[in-house]
Amino acid sequence: MTSSAEPTGASFKFRLAHLSDPHVGPLPAPRLRDLAGKRMTGYWNWRSGRRLIHDMEMLSRILADIEAEAPDHIALTGDLVNIGLPAEFPLALKAVTRLGDAERVSIIPGNHDAYVRNSMPAMVRHFAPYMRGDDLSEVAFPYMRIRGRIALIGVSSAIPTGFFLASGAVGPSQTTRLRGMLEAAGQAGFVRVVMIHHPPLKAEHFGRGLRDHASFERALREAGAELVIHGHNHRQSVTMLERRNGPPTPIVGVASASAVPGTQGHRAAWHLFDIAIDENTLRIDMTTRGSAPDGAIVELETRTILDLVAPG
Numbered sequence: 001m002t003s004s005a006e007p008t009g010a011s012f013k014f015r016l017a018h019l020s021d022p023h024v025g026p027l028p029a030p031r032l033r034d035l036a037g038k039r040m041t042g043y044w045n046w047r048s049g050r051r052l053i054h055d056m057e058m059l060s061r062i063l064a065d066i067e068a069e070a071p072d073h074i075a076l077t078g079d080l081v082n083i084g085l086p087a088e089f090p091l092a093l094k095a096v097t098r099l100g101d102a103e104r105v106s107i108i109p110g111n112h113d114a115y116v117r118n119s120m121p122a123m124v125r126h127f128a129p130y131m132r133g134d135d136l137s138e139v140a141f142p143y144m145r146i147r148g149r150i151a152l153i154g155v156s157s158a159i160p161t162g163f164f165l166a167s168g169a170v171g172p173s174q175t176t177r178l179r180g181m182l183e184a185a186g187q188a189g190f191v192r193v194v195m196i197h198h199p200p201l202k203a204e205h206f207g208r209g210l211r212d213h214a215s216f217e218r219a220l221r222e223a224g225a226e227l228v229i230h231g232h233n234h235r236q237s238v239t240m241l242e243r244r245n246g247p248p249t250p251i252v253g254v255a256s257a258s259a260v261p262g263t264q265g266h267r268a269a270w271h272l273f274d275i276a277i278d279e280n281t282l283r284i285d286m287t288t289r290g291s292a293p294d295g296a297i298v299e300l301e302t303r304t305i306l307d308l309v310a311p312g
């Protein structure tokens with residue numbers, strides 16, 4: 001079988017879809033003992049507003065739009081659920097299986113998937129095949145998957161936090177392994193795409209960002225990556241991370257895939273990355289498709305985020 005995910009000669013094209021933060025609902029009726037601690041405030045938050053922000057009808061339209069564009073691969077960067085109840089994950093899995101199997105879909109967790117201590121084990125039970133490296137039988141972060149000439153690297157920044165906090169952390173051992181993966185994949189000539197839930201740069205708001213962003217950013221700067229994609233902020237953002245010994249790395253955040261209210265940058269959207277490799281060039285074009293004010297899914301913007309010519 002030939003697909004555009006297989007290299008032909010010197011040129012290679014790959015279409016990568018990115019969506020994030022679907023916050024799949026509705027919440028199953030929780031048992032009282034499930035609502036101890038942080039889940040109590042989370043449940044109240046969901047009842048009092050979050051369920052109106054994240055609309056499953058909108059998510060369904062976004063998923064249909066992704067299907068229609070037939071990408072080679074789909075990355076989902078976390079916050080699949082709301083308060084990390086084990087009973088939430090089967091509902092999220094239903095939405096994900098609509099996109100494809102674990103060969104075609106790569107997932108990493110977000111802070112809402114790791115809401116309290118028993119949340120992540122429940123996510124792993126349902127999503128393990130989507131969060132594993134090639135040929136690995138266990139879930140371990142970071143993981144690496146090779147698809148054609150693309151190396152997809154999944155990092156977990158999801159940790160349980162205290163009340164009213166939504167911060168994340170990668171940790172020193174994951175950062176060290178990430179650096180090794182980036183260096184090896186870079187030397188082998190792969191286009192490196194890093195997936196992480198939290199924006200890997202200094203946060204604008206206290207309690208919401210990546211605690212160890214400085215060491216993570218250093219690993220990115222020194223080892224290099226061609227693209228970093230993230231969610232968490234529920235709005236679109238594009239930042240170029242400048243590097244001293246190599247081309248800059250685009251860091252791209254996407255809006256929530258189910259958000260209905262808000263301005264253009266906040267409303268439900270997804271990104272389609274057209275990655276084109278030729279003999280000595282690499283180009284990444286990004287198309288944003290998302291909700292128009294009337295709720296229809298339309299193309300909102302296309303721009304080139306990386307256009308490189310190899311030296312020599």
Ligand SMILES: [Fe+2]
Pocket residue numbers: 021023079110112232233234
């Ligand atoms: Fe989120």
Ligand SMILES: [Fe+2]
Pocket residue numbers: 079110111112166197231232233
């Ligand atoms: Fe988040």
